[in-house]
Amino acid sequence: MTDSKAVKNNPFKEIGKTPSMKYGGNYSLKNFYVEMRDGVKIAVTLCLPKDLSPSDKIPTILTQTRYLRAMELRIPFRWVFDEIVSTTPNPEIITGRGYAFIITDVRGTGASYGIRKYPFSDIEVKDGYDIVEWIISQPWSDGNVVSKGISYTGTTAELFAVNNHPAIKAIIPGHGFWDPYTDVAFPGGAYDHAFMELWSFLGRNLDLNNPKAFREMKPELWLYVRGVKPVDSDDDLELLNEAVELHKSNEYVFEHTVDKSFRDERLPDDTNIDDLSVFKRKPLIEKSNIPILAWCSYYDSGYCDAIIHRFLNYTNPLICILGDWNHGAWLPANQFHLDRVKVSPSPYERINSWINFFDQCIYGDGIQGKILYYYTIVEEEWKKTTIWPPKGSNYQKLYFSDNFTMSKEMPKEENSKDDYKINYRSSSGRFNRWWALLGLPIIYDNRAKEDERLLTYSSVPFTEDTEITGQIIACLYISSTHDDGALFVYVEDVDEEGNVTYITDGEFRVIHRKISLEQPPYKTLVPYHSFLEKDAIPLNPGEIAEIKFGLHVTSVLLKKGHQLKIAIAGCDKDTFSRYPSEGRPTISVYHSKSHASYIDIPIILNDNRGDN
């Protein structure tokens, strides 16, 4: 978590002043269906301020989820408490600040009717338009609608803009992908088997209104949640059961992706994974020119890079935030401060900041231009920039050398290499950035022990505090005994006592190594790999190949006296598919004059640190 004392440039302090509540904080609650253009009924939960007078007109915050818009609690909890959505903080804050709050189950999920073949389909996105039409026809609506969310609901909030409805005034996508292939399903072309399987398991059980998914994945919820909340008129659950019956025809991404490798492989309805993406819908989102506030954490899957891609690609008025919490910012995740207990900003501060942003877009002058707030870990300071990479960014190479060291000097000898037999027991654990997508804590712990299984290279101690901000590039010259494989490159800080702290990492399946000269589908600052089937190149066993790829964005201060350590694995057994699926390759990593493996580090030169 960010240091709560870090005030300067803190976005949560800068995004408006929180005014006093307009309403008392009590709210009325209704659950009902709204019919879409094709007759499919979408379940809606509506919260309105209880003391709203008949003449009052207010804006609406909309969240569209696939994780149950409202939960029906088990007894005795239901007899006493009204926790409608466990992951949404306090409808009383939203209604108290003068907004209606609407949560919907997207079609094919929760208590909604319909069938879904894959997430974020065009028809699912289009439902947002029909919901807006319904909202602005209500007597309490002032005709303004905004949307926010985290993870799935973050993406539905972002894709809400695709509808180009004039009532939509702002969106806040939190912790969502930009490119589902690289950000979550196939980071670096390696299949995130664990998440994809668990997410599909969770989705299937939620869609069937079976709480057993919670028992496996969120036991504390399972203890008090019975399932989705039916609509108010559905006393005998007839409607809910009818909807759930339809969900039995749903399809799930794991089944469609587990045997796939390439970006252009087909999903249902002749789609591919890009059709689910945000980047492919960029032209429509830009056409809306809706102000966007997008936020995430360095430690969250590949979604951290999605923030950079939004910043580099959108023309919309834009605020981006990169912090150091877990997926959704429910828990602190700063690996240099694992002792911290409370997350900063608190969920209360956060929701108020988001409403401040909405206020600014509805009642104020909106926002102009682009700004990126980023938190530098270890330095524990917020910074802001209007350009990326930030001012003063300068790539500096560290070359792999003999005796498992790294040096600024290029190797002078030929034929220097290190052989490494892949250890298929190596793992970054189940509290890593990928499992984090399930809302888990992020804990890499001291990696000294794990590194014993890996091939590592360490720098000399740094002679001054050094800020790394951006995406490190790994360029490895390798040969292998096999034609397929994956590389997992961990970047670590080693202190004077030998404690090894995770900074970031990157993963890459070697058959995707061709650096494409074609136009990428969006601007990126790392080597562009198409991940298309036509560009796949198996390794020729024994032949040296260049594998060059970007790691996940970070901003961290390396303290004087600390060393930078690179640890290379050939698998991450608890998370990713194994490449090759059989056999145990030995790879050679070259650090010779003609094949000088290195990492390229975006260092912020001292003169520019904190000067953005």
Added chain:
Amino acid sequence: MEGLLPIMKEKFKQKIEIKEDKEKFTITLTVKGDIFGKFLYPDEIPIILKLYGGLKEDLQMEIKINEKEQKVDIILENEEDFKKIQSIMKNLWENAVDMLAELLKGNYEIIKNVPNIDK
């Protein structure tokens, strides 16, 4: 939910009245005041007895729900079963809160022996 833990036990005690009729092997729960959503689904009593009460077996019981009065009669078949449920009911709400507190701390062992109550 986490923030509500300290007041939960007291709230349950205030809100839920438990009466027993030893002659009729009946335990009656009455919930006072407003509730949030449906009073009770027929399958819920056996579920909470297993989930929060540690009941391992499927006991025969008749569940008579009076939605309007927010009252449910749990009618057991014999004295042995009645005593079993009577004993469970004594600490049922406290157990629910204690289990939730443990799960929120990450102690998932606490539910290891709960039988399958899901579909």
